[in-house]
Amino acid sequence: MDGSTPGSGLAEGTLTRAPAARPAAAPRWRALRRAASARLAPFGVAVLLTALVAAIFAPVISPYDPLKQDLGHTLAPPSRAHLLGTDNVGRDVLARMIWGTRVSLVAGFVSVAIAMAAGGVLGLFAGYAGGRADGLVMRCMDAVLSFPPLVLALALGAVLGAGLTGVVIALGVVYTPTFARLMRGQVLSITAREYVHAARALGATGWRIAVTHVLPNALAPIVVQASLSVAFAILAEASLSFLGLGIQPPAASWGSMINAGRGYLQQAPWIAFGPGAALFLTVVGLNFVGDAVRDALDPRLLD
């Protein structure tokens, strides 16, 4: 019976199993197996691991200093010395791409973490408090959602100032309402279940109910949403860097490298398309991982 999988929303299943306080290990293993057997997940995991290794060990594996200019070798095509060629001031494109991985991953994961924390707390509060507080919080979330995401991120980035911090905060704000809505919905549906009534009747405090019953059960959809959001946060960071917000030159990020390569499409397409391929592959890979996480944690969505 998969009903006990957290967040599956199958109240009956959870109820009949409620007396067995310790959740059986089997569903968890099944979830893991399902994730692993999803056809495209291994590719996604491989991409994600490659990106992580590149980001963490950038100083070790980068073939050149990403900032070192070599004006004797500008716009050099890919060769044995420069696997992905050089840019307009002779910097090694591969080295810059490897260092750019750091920016992308940090932006993607940190902004989603911010959104998850802020949205989670706000949603928990709104769902619990109810009434006017709930209304106020959720209308504020609606207001944030009333801006096209990229336009909001641009405007926030503009006032927070260019740089990675500004972009990460801006994206965190943009993604917060999604998590707040999700968390609030979870709180409302979980607190309406019989086992929460039972806990309350047994004299458990609101705080205890929130920590032992609501949070663990609400977590699965949040994790699913987070794993899918990271890919889009990375895309968004690249878009902002492409427009010139985000980390500032000469430091490397995929978005800014692609923008810099725009003027050299004819002579040196590798400047733009090298980091472009990295960005595309990372986003595709993360999407596969996100889908696998969703399938694993939420069996209802399986075909």
Added chain:
Amino acid sequence: MGRLVLRRLLATIPVLLLVSGGVFMLIHLTPGDPIDAMMAESVDATVKETLRRELGLDRPLYLQYVSWMGRVLQGDLGRSIRNREPVIENVGRRIRPSLQLAALAMTISLVIAVPVGVLSAARRNGPLDRAGTTFALFGICMPNFLLALLLIFLFGVTLRWLPISGYVDPLEEPWDGLRSLMLPAVTLGLALAAVVTRTLRASMLEALAEDYVRTARAKGLSESAVIRGHVLKNALIPVVTVLGLQLGTLIGGAVITEYVFALPGVGRLVVDAVFARDYPLVQGVVLLIAVGFILSNLAVDLLYGWIDPRIRPR
């Protein structure tokens, strides 16, 4: 229906108020003094003081908001601090290319997505379906600035078929205008097509499993007649929702596309204003975009209830 429209309009008011408050606060979020952020340090102190007084930054916050809001309600969104032009006129001049781009992109996306989505669902798990779903995945993961560069590389630089930047108004010179909008519209349209294809395929599959489809087949209708007469109409409803949901992405995409292709649209205006640190202009344009976004979402909502009476909200 009239009452529904009225109620939805009323429900929009608090959100609009919060949005305006948020846009108003933008300028106050700058770390440090907004005037210093807008003007170079070398600018004379008295000039800075004048601007500060003109923007009302020397007054208490709530008074600033009230007078700003009062002016906004009268249609005065302030002036750009660079060219002293009212925001409204700035936007008015640039809205046409943006709307043309959006309309063309949406047309392109439907022209691609409807046949691909329908064929994908009709031949589920066949090679065509595989190709269709792969296309959808790629379209969703492909950053549109990268797609733009690929299109420029292929059609502009290598084949030299289409112009890679600049704008000609199609209402004045239809042929050159369409050519100037073609690459940006394809950039924007392909991403949208990917999302629509996915939705249409899923809703087609759902509709194909309905009892009335079995009945239609049982009475001897050909498969194409079943799809045209029974499935497609029902499957198109979620597409309207998705098109509505994608508006935000479309606007964001337009910002980047206009930037890449140097189209003089509203999106380009936002980027330029952000980099010029022209905060009054940023505020005005962002507010207009948000209001436009809210109102078009409202329109989509109402349209949805009109298309499918079953789901008309009570």
